[in-house]
Amino acid sequence: MSTLDALWTELADIKDELAQRDWFPGTSGNLSIKVSDQPLTFLVTASGKDKRRRTTEDFLLVDSEGNAVDPTHLRASAETGLHSKVYQLTDAGCCLHVHTVDNNVISELYAGEGQVTFKGQELIKAFNIWEEEGSITVPIIENYADLKILAESFGKAIGPDTRAVLIRNHGITVWGKSGFEAKRHLEAIEFLFSYHIKMKSLMQFHGGQPSLI
Amino acid sequence: MSTLDALWTELADIKDELAQRDWFPGTSGNLSIKVSDQPLTFLVTASGKDKRRRTTEDFLLVDSEGNAVDPTHLRASAETGLHSKVYQLTDAGCCLHVHTVDNNVISELYAGEGQVTFKGQELIKAFNIWEEEGSITVPIIENYADLKILAESFGKAIGPDTRAVLIRNHGITVWGKSGFEAKRHLEAIEFLFSYHIKMKSLMQFHGGQPSLI
Amino acid sequence: MSTLDALWTELADIKDELAQRDWFPGTSGNLSIKVSDQPLTFLVTASGKDKRRRTTEDFLLVDSEGNAVDPTHLRASAETGLHSKVYQLTDAGCCLHVHTVDNNVISELYAGEGQVTFKGQELIKAFNIWEEEGSITVPIIENYADLKILAESFGKAIGPDTRAVLIRNHGITVWGKSGFEAKRHLEAIEFLFSYHIKMKSLMQFHGGQPSLI
Amino acid sequence: MSTLDALWTELADIKDELAQRDWFPGTSGNLSIKVSDQPLTFLVTASGKDKRRRTTEDFLLVDSEGNAVDPTHLRASAETGLHSKVYQLTDAGCCLHVHTVDNNVISELYAGEGQVTFKGQELIKAFNIWEEEGSITVPIIENYADLKILAESFGKAIGPDTRAVLIRNHGITVWGKSGFEAKRHLEAIEFLFSYHIKMKSLMQFHGGQPSLI
Secondary structure, eight states: OOHHHHHHHHHHHHHHHHHHTTOSGGGOOEEEEEEEETTEEEEEEBTTOOTTSOOTTSEEEEETTSOBSSOOSOOBOTTHHHHHHHHHHSOOSEEEEEOOHHHHHHHHHTTTTTEEEEESOGGGGGGTOOSTTOEEEEEEEOOOSSHHHHHHHHHHHOOTTOOEEEETTSOEEEEESSHHHHHHHHHHHHHHHHHHHHHHHHSGGGTSSOTTO | OOHHHHHHHHHHHHHHHHHHTTOSGGGOOEEEEEEEETTEEEEEEBTTOOTTSOOTTSEEEEETTSOBSSOOSOOBOTTHHHHHHHHHHSOOSEEEEEOOHHHHHHHHHTTTTTEEEEESOGGGGGGTOOSTTOEEEEEEEOOOSSHHHHHHHHHHHOOTTOOEEEETTSOEEEEESSHHHHHHHHHHHHHHHHHHHHHHHHSGGGTSSOTTO | OOHHHHHHHHHHHHHHHHHHTTOSGGGOOEEEEEEEETTEEEEEEBTTOOTTSOOTTSEEEEETTSOBSSOOSOOBOTTHHHHHHHHHHSOOSEEEEEOOHHHHHHHHHTTTTTEEEEESOGGGGGGTOOSTTOEEEEEEEOOOSSHHHHHHHHHHHOOTTOOEEEETTSOEEEEESSHHHHHHHHHHHHHHHHHHHHHHHHSGGGTSSOTTO | OOHHHHHHHHHHHHHHHHHHTTOSGGGOOEEEEEEEETTEEEEEEBTTOOTTSOOTTSEEEEETTSOBSSOOSOOBOTTHHHHHHHHHHSOOSEEEEEOOHHHHHHHHHTTTTTEEEEESOGGGGGGTOOSTTOEEEEEEEOOOSSHHHHHHHHHHHOOTTOOEEEETTSOEEEEESSHHHHHHHHHHHHHHHHHHHHHHHHSGGGTSSOTTO
């Protein structure tokens, strides 16, 4: 199996797993895996596919501009520019963008602050953060209909310690050095979101925020 | 495979997927796919079947009056008249009716207003609504025990931009040009419902409605 | 396939489906299917089995006293007496007892009233109740550790229109003429419970009870 | 099949089932099964594995110090010391450590009390507690980054009737004489947690605690 085939299989396996979790509602969401660095190329979701099916047309190979490397009738996902930003600005090898009710709720609740920070949770170690008082901050950006403006804003939100970016009511983008790490980061951040929402709903009467944030 | 067989398979696949989501509780719900336009015929759920099983008697072909086109011992779903209305009033090729806890909750919460509107959510694009400030409105009608009166009321609720109708405490009916599009609309609207309910539960103390609606 | 084998398979299929829904937490719950009327015999869950596995020792045939009809090392579920009451007092052909978080919550919330009534919900038709203003009432009894006292109290709660009984913080027992009907009743009542809890949580600030009950 | 193989298979089956429940978010969690008593050896999760896959490198055999019994490139889970404490202080044959949103929420809500007690629930019988007024208490300890200090604190929390220990925002550790019993205990305690959280969210307006605790 060539490297490209192996990376395709890795990405298709992740897609199957996330589809099984129902993290691509209404055909939303997209994923990519880096194939080469110089020049940058990556496999990315083709537009308009049913992500519950596994086909030979689920992904296509694109360059840093999101253009197909080989002639194809497939179109790259409209949000390919976000994946490209991630590969250009970080050491990511895989990038996942999904919508969940909980990540959209968090993005709306904390849109005013422009970010949300979690601490005091063992799951933070999933991000290779090992300090006793370790915390993780996820920037939240506005959702611009113009995808070029969105990509610009998205790129500016990525700092040296950023592992994920929330777009307001437009899901989360998470990455990792490998597909395995990207998936681990995604599972961990969704866990933190769900935990936070449940704590917050239980503490509404006790004066605002859970102590964890 | 003839066209009819292909459409049967498409509808059976959608049924399997919705059954797996548990969107047919207590054998409720029904689905249909259009077979011909002039005259109108469509495959529709046979009455009283366990929707978790896949059998050769799950659907039957009916005309615009809901009568079986060929002799059969099967009875069309009692709610076939709603499907017929959809095919007569819209360009739908597939129509889905399901009960979920969340769509029933929304139908009850906003029954007084007679409709519910969502905006500011990326998932609205699943309905091919691309404007920055795009919104989607779902009419809510009362649940009449008399199915003829229900079908009349249902038909009157369908305007040129309507993609779905809620019946109060009686689930949602969603459609699309194809089975794929109908399913995408259904997943997206259920996501919007679940999001809205979670936001609302978190904002009870902060004065009523989430800002999104 | 003999009738006994066919009934065994029907019950085992239902068990698999309910286990997949996670409705037997901690090996709780039990199910039965009637085999003969005169004298009464029924297949019932053997005690202490992992309900996620399907084995030839999942059920045993018992009489109206809960005694094994044939020599066996298997013990009938400690709650076999409840199943026997159902077959003696109703026309049930199948009886299901499961614990869910939601049915236990409802049993606790309305224990003081001794019953809970649902109306205004389409899903009520799953119980073959077709009137416009149809309602369904589920009695709630206290949970006695003494299983004989529990069975007495359980039997007294069953009236001519009863289709299900809640035991306080001890799950629900539901029945139907066939396995298919029992399952339909169970799915419908759990839907009504989940709907009611969600409505109630959203309406805490608006003065108590949802309008539906 | 040797005893070791049989125990490996038992543990791998439990891992598959818990992974399917999504109780190892972000590769968190670990499990073990005792192989011998004198000296103590047990199979325990290897570090850094995707728990949704089943491989021949998922577990390794370790001694009471957590050191591999045979030469291997695998590393035992960093939390192996907690499992060792359980085998040294109790009659456990299997030990499970998982993170769920609900167990973390409970650990945070009652961290101040240092424990949480449940009573009045049929599911308490899953712990072989049969008294009418039986109750189960789960100690809650702080989450120390230093795993030696954590293991010390964990050991001190285990009394003669303890079946599970919560670590604040770091999941639950549950055990049983066999894999089957450990799984039953885990399912039952998670049910009690979920029930308690739902009751509490419904009773916020009625003055604090549900009556059950």
